[in-house]
Amino acid sequence: MYCNQWKPYKTLFKAIVSLGLLIWLGYSIRWQELGQIILDIKLYWLTVALGWIVVSMIISTYKWQMVLKAQGFNLDWVELWKAYWAGIFMNNFLPSSIGGDALRIYRINEMTGNVSAATASVLMERVLAISGIALVGMAGAIATGKTGDGIWLLFIILLLVTIFLTVLMLSRFSFKWKRARRLAQFLEGMADQGKSFRTNWPKLGAVVTLSILFQIAVVGVNYSIFLAFNLTGLGWWDACYLIPVTSAIAMIPVSINGYGVREGAYVALLAGYQVSSTIAFSSSLLFAFLVSLCSLYGGIVILRHNGQGDINNGYQKGFANSR
Secondary structure (H helix, E strand, O other), X not given: OHHHHXXXXXXXXXXXXXXXXXXXXXXXXXXXXXXXXXXXXXXXXXXXXHXXXXXXXXXXXXXXXXXXXXXXXXXXXXXXXXXHHHHHHHHHHOOOOHHHHHHHHHHHHHHHOOHHHHHHHHHHHHXXXXXXHHHHHHHHHHHHOXXXXXXHHHHHXXXXXXXXXXXXXXXXXXXXXXXXXXXXXXXXXXXXXHHHHHHOHHHHHHHHHHHHXXXXXXXXXHHHHHHHOOXXXXXXXXXXXXXXXXXXXXXXXXXXXXXXXXXXXXXXXXXXXXXXXXXXXXXXXXXXXXXXXXXXXXXXHHHHHHOOOOHXXXXXXXXXXXX
């Protein structure tokens, strides 16, 4: 009840942060230069970027399916593909990335009848995704010879966070709270999922590999955007070093879906490569636009299921429960 009371204020705060940062960054844009940049953009590389987005979603779906297999659930890949896209749509068009996760939890609960398993699958997939960010970033730092700065330390911290959270989810714990029986039952169910993960750890290793491939695909999206803007001075390994940082920063829950924070990270990081703030800012917004454009497919999925499984109402229920 307390969290629900403050939720509108948190959303308002995030909106103010995003809008404030975007306006502040907007003052650094040379609008005449932006017009020329748009005229010179290479559409071929934008098409390649869209292809990378689709590849990233294919990998994400397989990653989620592998987590569920580790829990003993062999669910249809196509259904998971649709649920993942629907979740991405919610993330991009609602003021919180939690909404998409709540929708995915609802869909898995609908298919398995096990809300603990559904929640654990999304949490584990999210946690192991951090390992992909850390490992790709570390590879990029090694390849570019930038292992002595603070960004390298960030990658190490992310890897340690992944290990800690994974161990926590695999740990053995029990709850005997009589005054909070429903919560205790849910947490006991989560503990049971930890047992499933412990007996299927090779599959979790495969999830880490898929997380690395996913982050490489994200790098591919951004690298293609850089080439579309004729940023030939930025190499592939430079992108592997920089983009994981922007991915990590965008996860900080202080803005609406990372807007403003992500753009600021692009401008600050690319400045070290003599990239103008106009191009850096445009690259970040174009990345967000292309992902949002692709995620419209998830909106179609929701509309198609509205009259069948009423996925929209399911989302609302899942989101309400997640709060």
